[in-house]
Amino acid sequence: MFEFVVGSPLNIVLILGAVLVAAALLIWVERRVLGFLNERLGPNRVGPWGIAQSLADVGKLITKEDWVPPFADKLPFIVAPIIVPVVMLLSFAVIPIAPGVGIMDLNIGLLWVLAMAGLGSYSAMLGGLASNNKFSLLGGLRAAGQMISYEVFMGISILGIVILSDSFNLREIVEAQHKHGWFVFPQFIGFIVFVIAGLAETKRWPFDLAEGESEIISGFNTEYSGMKFGLFFVGEYIGMLLLSALIPVLFFGGWYAPFGLELPNAIISGIFWMCAKTGCWIFFFILVRAALVRPRYDQLMNYGWLVMLPLSLLNLLVTGAVVLAQGN
Amino acid sequence: MINFLCKQLYIIWSQLVTLWLVFTHIFKKADTVEYPDQMPYMFPRWRGRIILSRDPDGEERCVACNLCAVACPVDCIALQKTEDENGRWYPEFFRINFSRCIMCGFCEEACPTHAIQLTPDFEMAEYVRQDMVWEKEDMLISGTGKYHDYNFYKIAGKAIGGKGKGEARNELPPIDRRSLLP
Amino acid sequence: MSNLIASTAPKARQLTHEEIHDIEHEKTHYPYAQAVGLEALKIVQKYQGWVSDESLLAVAEYLKLPPDELEGVATFFNMIFRRPVGKHVILLCDSVACWMLGCDNLKAHISSKLGIDYGQTTADNQFTLIPVPCLGDCDKAPTMMVGDKTYRNLTPARIDAILAECKAHG
C-alpha cells in the first residue's frame, strides 16, 4: 500500500501535498523572481528570504471578512472559486511524475486533462456572472471566450503527439519519447501553439485579459475577497504548475533525464528531472509575465483563430501525412 | 506576403529579445533599499513633514500672513492672526490637516518669512486619521530650519518690540516732521 | 470742534498783546482766517523765536482754526521753526553755486568753531545752524544769513568775524 505504485495512497497523499505546497510556494517564488527581474528584492520580510510570505498571505486571507456582496447571486458566487482548484487538482491525477509515481494511469489521460481544463473556464465564467457587476461580467465573458477558443487549438496542437505516440496515455507518451526522442523536435509547431494556448488557458500574463486590472479592475474576481479570492488565486497557480508539468511530459521526455544524466535510483531520478523540467517552465512563465505586454482582446482572438488554428491544423495535417507516409 | 512574413518574424524576434533582456536583469543588483533596516539619505529639499521654524532670535517666524493657506491647493492650512502688545504678528493657531496635505511645497514657496518649511521626514503615518491634524505646537521647532539668517522683522518696516521705527535694515531714523532741517 | 476734556496734550498759552495786535493787523489784509494762519505763525516766531506747541495752539484758538491745519502750514514752511533755536539762526546756503565755491569747508569751519552740526544749537543758546537751499545770491557765493542779514563772499576768516560780531551784539 505504501509502495510507489501508481494510485497508491502514499502517492496520492504525497502528490496532493506536494502540489498544494508547491502552489503556495509559487506565490512567493513568482513575486520574488519578478522582483529580481525588476531589479527589486520582492517579498523578503516573512521567514528566511521571505519564504513564509505565502503563509502570511493565507493567514491574512483567512482572517478577512467572508463577504458576499448583497447584489450577487449567492450560490454560483460561492461555487465559482471552488471549481478551479478542484479541477486543476483533478488534472494532476494523470500527470506521470516518475515510474510508479502518479495518481492515475488513465488511458485517456490527455483527454482528461483537456476536459478538466475545459471545466476550469466555468469558474471564471460563473464568478464573473454571479458578481452582478459590469466589470466582473466583462471579465467573465472574456475568460469564457478566451478559454473556449484556445482550448480548441490546444487540443489540436497535441493531436500530433497522439499520432506520434499512438496513445492518449501520458505515461505511454513519455515512454514513446524515450524511444523516439523528445517530441519537441518533430512537433515544434505543436509545441509553440501548446505553450501559447496554455498561457491563454490559465489566464496568465500576457493573456490575463479576464482580469485586466488596468481596464476592468480585476475582472471576474473584482467582487471577491478573503479566502474565496484566495481559491481563485491558488487555482491559478495550480494551473500554472499543471501546465509547467504537462509541457515536459508532452514535449521534453517527461521524467527521463536528458543527455544520459540518469541518477542511480530510477524513481529519484524521475522525480528530480520532472521537477527540474517543471521548474524551468515555471521560470519561463514568470519571465513572460515580467517581460511581455498584454494584447488587446480583439488581437488575442484574431491571433487565436487566424494564426493558431491554421498553424495547429497544418501541424496535424503534416504530422498525419508524414506518419501515413512512413507507415506505408 | 514576404513583407508580411518578415514583419511577423520581426515581431516574434522582438518578443524574444524582450524576454532575453528582461532575463538578464535577474543578475543585476537590486535598486531598492531595505527600508527601514537601511535608512535612505533624504535630500534637504525633500518635501516631507511640514514644520514652522523660528528666526535667529528664537521668535516664531510665522507672521500669520495667510499666504501659505491661500497657496495650498487642497486648502489644508488654516490659521488665525493675532499680535502681541508690541505689534508683532503671529498665529493664534496654525493648523495643518496632514491627511489632506499632498506635500506639494507651495506653502513653503509662498512663505515670505521662511517660517513654513518642508523637511526630509516622511514617516508620518498614523493609525487614527484625527492624529493627522497638527497644531502649531506640534509643528513649531526651536531652530531656523533650512534658512539660518533670515529674520523678516529685521527687514520689514513695521515696528515691533525690540525694534523701533528706522531700526530695520537699510532704514533711516524716523523723520521728525517738526525738524529744523529742510 | 474739540474734545471737551483735553488729555495730556499741550495746552494753549495766552498770546501776548503785541502778538494779538500784530495778528489783528494782518487780519485786515486777508478775507479768511485760514489765510492769516501763516502770518500769525510768523508773528509768534518773531516774538518767541520759534513756534512751540503751546504757541501754535494759541494761534489756532485765536483764529478759530484747527491746530492740525496750522501744523500743516507750520511744518510745510522750513522757515517756521517748530523746534527751539538759538538767538542767532545761521542759514548757510548749500545749493550749487555755494557748493562749487566750497560751502562744505565753511560748514566744517562753523561746526568746528561752534561745535554744532546742521540743525543743532550751541550750548549757550546763541547759534543754530541750518542749511538752506538758496539765498538767491549766487553771484556772490558762498553766502549765508544770520538773523536778517545776508553775508556774501564768505571765507572762514569772515565767518569768524561775523560770529564774533553776533556774539558781541547779542
Add this chain to the structure above:
Amino acid sequence: MAKITVDGKVFEVDPNNNLLQELLSHKQDLPYFCWHPSMGSVGSCRQCAVIEYANDDDQRGRQVMACMTSPREGARYSMDKAHQFRAQAIESIMTSHPHDCPVCEEGGECHLQDMTVMSGHTYRRYDGKKSTHNNQNLGPFIGHEMNRCITCYRCVRYYKDYAGGTDFSVQASHNHTYFGRFQDGSLESEFSGNLAEVCPTGVFTDKVFSKVYSRKWDLQSSPSVCAACGVGCNINPGERYGTLRRVVNRFNDEVNGYFLCDKGRFGTGYVNSAQRISVNMSRSAHDARPSEITPVDAKAKLLAMKGNAIGIGSPRASLEANYALRALVGKDNFYAGVSDVEFGLLNQVIDIYQNRPVHIASIKDIEKCDAILVLGEDVTNTAARIALALRQSVKNIGKEMAARIKLPMWQDAAIRTLAMDKKSPLYILSSHATRLDDIARQVHIGSAADSARIAFAVAHVLDSSAPAVTGLSDAEMALVNSIATDLKAAKHPLVVSGTSSLEPALLNAAANIATALGNGDQRGNLALCVPEANSLGLMLLMDGSQNSLGKAMQSGARQAIVLENDLYRRAPSATVDSFLSGLQQLAVLDHLQHRTGEAANLVLASGTFAETTGTFVNYEGRAQHFYATFKPVAAIQSSAKWLCDSEFGNEPRIHILTGGAAAILPNGYKLQKLTPGADWTFAGQRAPRQHHRYSGRTVMRAHLNVHEPKQEQDEDGLMNYSMEGVPATKDATIFNSPWAPGWNSNQSLFKFQKSAGGELKQGSHGERLFDENTGAKAWYAAVVQQAAISGFAQFPIYHLFGSEELTAQSEAIQAKATGAYVALNPADVARLGLGASDGVQVQHNGAVPYLARASITPGTVGISVGLHGLNYQNMTTAGVSLNKAANWQNPKDWRASNIIVSDAGSSSAYGRGTQG
C-alpha cells in the same frame, strides 16, 4: 459724446468728464491712486499718465495725466506708450515702501499692490536707505502705519475736504510728508472708518478688524444692509471661523455710495458678543430656574402660544420676522414695539410720505441739493450718513460757480479754491449745537416746539396758502425770511427732519415746507429720519392698526411674544414691570440678553442681521433685502424661522414670508423685485458667498473632527455657503465682494459699474415703496401742542456711539461711547450748585453726571437717550426737576472725553452763524 482713439481702439467718451474716468468706464486697466470717483481729480500721483497726440501726424505726442485731461473730440491717445513712465513713477513711489506686506492688513486687497503689478514695476532696484515715520495712535477705530504712505493725498482730501473733519492734516513736505493729527488722539470725525477704504495702501487700516484679521479672500461675505439706523446703508459683512470679522461698504449709488459711518462699520461687534443668547431657555415660572431646551422643543413651546398670546413686533427685526409674528398672533393681537410717541410720529411720517406732494430724498438726492433746512434732527448722531451727504450738498455752490466759468466738475482742487469757504445755504433749527453747525449758514437754538413754529412760518412765507403762525419775534421772523428766500432761490431745496426730537409738529411743519417748495412738476425734497433699521417696515405692517405698545400693555393679555425688543427702552420702567408681572407666559426672541429677556419664561436665540436673511425698509421707504452672511450654531435661528407656523410649510423659505408681507405693504409687489427670485440660478448654480481663493476648507473644522461635514446649506436659496457657483457679479442684488482680474482691492468696483463711479451695471438695489404723491398741495394745521412745564424742559440728546441698543454692545463702539448724562447750560449748573465732579438727580430716573454746554438754552436740559444709566422713556412731557445728587461718584462708564460737541468754550452759541 466725443470719439477718441486710444491705442487704436475707438471709444465714445463724455468730453465733460476726465479721460481717466472715461477710460475706466470703458473697463480699461489704467493705473491711478489719487483719483477717486467721489472726490474728483488732483493729479498728484502721476500714475494715470497717457500720451496725447496733437494731430494725426504727431508721432511723439506729449505726456499728460489722464485724470487731469478733458478728452478732445477725435483726439488720439496712447496708454501703452506711457507704460514705462508709469513704471518709473511707481518705482520712485516705492523706494521707501517698507517690506511688510505680509504683516499689512491691506495685503491682498491693496490698490498699491495691484497698481505696482499693473505698472510693471516688479523688481526693486533701489537699495538706498528708506525713510521712516513714527505712527500715531488714532483711536480705537483706525490704525496708522505711516511708512507705507505713497503721498497720494486721498486721506486728507477725504477726511478734511469730503467729510469735513478738522483734526487731521498733511504736514511737512517732500519725503517728510506726514498724514496725521497734530497730536496722538482719537479721530473725531464720525466717518473716519472710510479712511481704511479710501487709502490705496495700508497706512490707515481697520483696527477693529486687525484684532481678528483675515485676508479678504478668506472672508465669507454676503450683500447686507446696515441694521444700526434708519438710513439703510448697504454693507458687506465678512465672516471667518464663525465670527463676524468686519464690515465694509457695499456700493449703492442711491443710498450710501462709497462711504459708511463709523457706527455701521465698527458697530457689529455685538454679533460675536459673549453676551449673545446662544441657547434656548425655558422655565415654568418667572422665578424658576431656567433650563436649556432643544430648538425643536423651543419652537413647539413658542407655537403653542398661538391663539392666546399677543405679539410685540420690533423696528429692528426684519420685515419677514415681524410678518411671521403678525401671522402667528393675528393682526388684532399684533402690536408695534416702539414707544407710543414714536408710534404716532412714525405713523405721521407714513402719512406725509403717502399723502403729501413731496419728493422723498434719497442720499443721492440730498447730495444734489443746494439749500437745506434741518429741522430739529441731530442727523450726525441719528442718521450719520445723511450728515455726510449734507456736507456734500453745501459744496454745490462751488460746482455752480465752476459751471459758470466752464470749469469741469472733476477739477476738485480748482473748485475748492474757487469756492473757498462759500457754502450753499444750510439752516439748522435745533435744541442744541450740532456737529453740522460748522457748515451751517445759521443755527437757531430753541425747543422743538419753537423750531416747529418757525418752520410753519417758513412754509407760510413760501406759499401763502399754508397756515400762518403768529407771535414770532423779529429775530425769528428775520430767520424765517432768510430761510424762505434761500429755499425759494434754490434749484433743489431740501428739508431734513425726523422723529428723534419727538415733536409731532416738527414733522408737520417739515411736510408743509416741502409741500410749499413744490412748483409744478417739481416737488420739494423731504427726508424724514426714522430711528431704526426697519421702523417704517414695522409701521407699514401695522397696516393702519392703532395697536401701540401702550395698548398692548393695557390689553390684559396673559401671554406675550416679544420680538427682538427690550420693552424697557420703549416705555416707562414701572409700566413695563407691571405688564410683565401680569403675564403668565412671556416668550422673548433676541440676540442679546436684556431686562425684558430676564423676565421671560421662554428665551429663543435669534439670529442677527449677519445670520439671517430678510428685508428692511429705510427712512425713505426703500425696501432692501439682506442675505445671511454665515450660518450660526444650530440653536440660533432667525426670528422669522422661529415664528413660522406650519402654514408656511415645514421648512419655510424666507421668500414665502416676504410674499406674505408684500400682500400687506403698499406697492408690496415691489418686494418681489428685490431678489432675482428664490430659485434663481446662473448657469445652474447659485451665487457663492466665498471668494474663489477661500482657503482652509479642509482644515477649518479639522481640530473638532477630521471628517469634513457637508457644506452648510442655505434653504433660503440664491447664495451658497461655499465657493461654488458663479461669483455674484451677475446681479446687483447678490453682489457682494467686488473683484476683477488684476484688481483685488475695492477699487475693482468700476468694473461692475455702468460708468466709473456711477450706478452698478445691474442697477441700484432696493425698491421704494412710496409712490410720489401727485395730488394738490395740502397743509397740516400750524398747531404746536405745548404742555405746561414745571422744572426743566427736557429734550433728547442722541449719540452715534451708544444710543443704539445693539451697537452699544460692541467693544469698539464702547471705546467711543459714554454712560448716561444730562447736559445743562453753565448758568443752570451754577444755579443748581453743581461742582465739577457732582452728579445730578433726575426726576423719575437715577442720578447721572452732567455736562455743561454753552449752546443749551437756560431752563432746558438735554437728556441722553439710550446710554446706560437713564431711561428716557421714564420722562414725562411735563418737565423734569433736577437736583444735586447726594454722595455722588462718577460711574466708570462716564467718559466725557468721548463726547464731541461743537459748542465747547463758546460763550454764547445763540444764533451762532458762520460767514456765508
